Amino acid sequence: MTDEQPRTGLQRTSEAAFERLEAVTTAADADAFVHVGDRFDDDLWYLTRFAGPDRDYAFVFVDGRAFLCAPRLFAEQADREFPGEVVAASDATSSTAADRALDVLAERRPPSEVRVLVPPSIPASAARTIEDAVDDVRFEDVDLGRARKSVAERERHAVVQTAAQQGLARAEAVLASATVEGDELRWRGEALTTERLRREVNATLASEGVRDAGNTVIGAGSSCADLHFTGRDRIAPDETVLLDLSPRGSQGYYADLTRTFVVGDVDDWTSRAYEAVATAQDAALDALRDGAGVRASRVHEAAVETLASYGFEAGDVAVGMSHGTGHGVGVSLHEPPSLSSDRVLEDGAVVTVEPGVYDPERGGVRLEDLVVVTADGYENLTAYPREIHPVDGRTR
Incomplete structure (x- = not known):
C-alpha cells in the first residue's frame, strides 16, 4: 500500500496485528512469520484485508515489516487493500506462493539461518516447501488478537x-x-x-x-x-x-x-x-x-x-x-x-x-x-x- 493512500479503520486494525506479530515472534525467539492461503482463510483476510483470488497467496512478516506476495493480476488491488508492502509475481514466474514467501525471506537473511513461525492451517504443499528450505520451522497457532475488536x-x-x-x-x-x-x-x-x-x-x-x-x-x-x-x-x-x-x-x-x-x-x-x-x-x-x-x-x-x-x-x-x-x-x-x-x-x-x-x-x-x-x-x-x-x- 502506498504512503499516499489513507488507511481505513480496518487496515489500521491489521497494522495493530502486525505489532502483535512483532511481540509474538520476539517472545518465541523467531525471525519471521509466514502464512499461505486464499481468500477463504479468515486469518489471512484479517492480516491483509486483501480480497484476493481463490488460489494461494502468501503473507510474510519479517524484521518488523509486513509483505503480501500477490498474484500479478491482483497487484493493483493488493496495493489498494493491503496496509503493508506488496510483492507481485512477475509475468514469467511459475513459482508457488510459498516459493515467493521464501524469496522475500531470502532477501533479508539466508533460509538456513532463519527461524520461522508457521500456522498449522496452511496447505500441506506449502508446509513442505517451507520445511525443505528452512532449517528451523515451528508450526504454532499464533494469537493475532482477533478476539478484541477495534x-x-x-x-x-x-x-x-x-x-x-x-x-x-x-x-x-x-x-x-x-x-x-x-x-x-x-x-x-x-x-x-x-x-x-x-x-x-x-x-x-x-x-x-x-x-x-x-x-x-x-x-x-x-x-x-x-x-x-x-x-x-x-x-x-x-x-x-x-x-x-x-x-x-x-x-x-x-x-x-x-x-x-x-x-x-x-x-x-x-x-x-x-x-x-x-x-x-x-x-x-x-x-x-x-x-x-x-x-x-x-x-x-x-x-x-x-x-x-x-x-x-x-x-x-x-x-x-x-x-x-x-x-x-x-x-x-x-x-x-x-x-x-x-x-x-x-x-x-x-x-x-x-x-x-x-x-x-x-x-x-x-x-x-x-x-x-x-x-x-x-x-x-x-x-x-x-x-x-x-x-x-x-x-x-
Missing part, C-alpha cells in the same frame, strides 16, 4: 446486524400475513415452507448489501431441534418456527441473530420453553454487566442455572440446551471466545448470547443477540423485540 470492527458488526434485523423483519411479516388452511400455512396462494421463507430473507439481505453466506437457518416444528437446518420443511400452524440469520458484510464481518415464532396457538411446553429461554438470556446478559474481566463461563452458567429452574437440562441431552450459551463472532462466524470456556472476556469482544431449548418431538426455541463487551458492561448490537407471535411492519 472500533472500526465493532462498527462493521453493527451495520451487518442491522441488515440481519431487516431480513428477520421480512420473515416475520411473511409469517404474520400467512393464512391457516387445515394443517398448513399458506402464503400468496401456496404452502409456506422454510425454503420459501429463506428466499424472502435472503433477498432482503441482498438488498441491504450483505451476503447470506449459506447461513440462513430456518426450522419448523421438529426441524427446530436441528441447530443448522437449511433444508425444506413445511410450516404448520401452532408450531415453533426458528430463524437464525448470520449474514456476512462486504468487509468480511458477520452478524448473528435468532428469534422464534409461532403462528396460531402456543401450547404449554412452548410457552414454558420460550419463557425459560428469554429469562435465561436476561440472566446471561446480566452476568455481562460488569464488562471486561468477567469469566466467559460465568455467562454460560447463568443461562444454564436459569434453564434448570424451569426444568430444562443442558449439556449432552436430547431435550434441553445441547449447545453453549454463545461464541465469539468476527471475520469468522464462530471464533473465540466461547462462553463455555474459562477465558476472561476482553474489552471489545463481540459475542452472541443465545440460550435455547429443543425437543425433537415438540420443536425448539432459541433467542440470540449480538453484543460487544465493554470496559464497564456491554453494548447490545441487537434491537429486535422478543415476541412469540409474529407481527407485520417491524422497523429496525
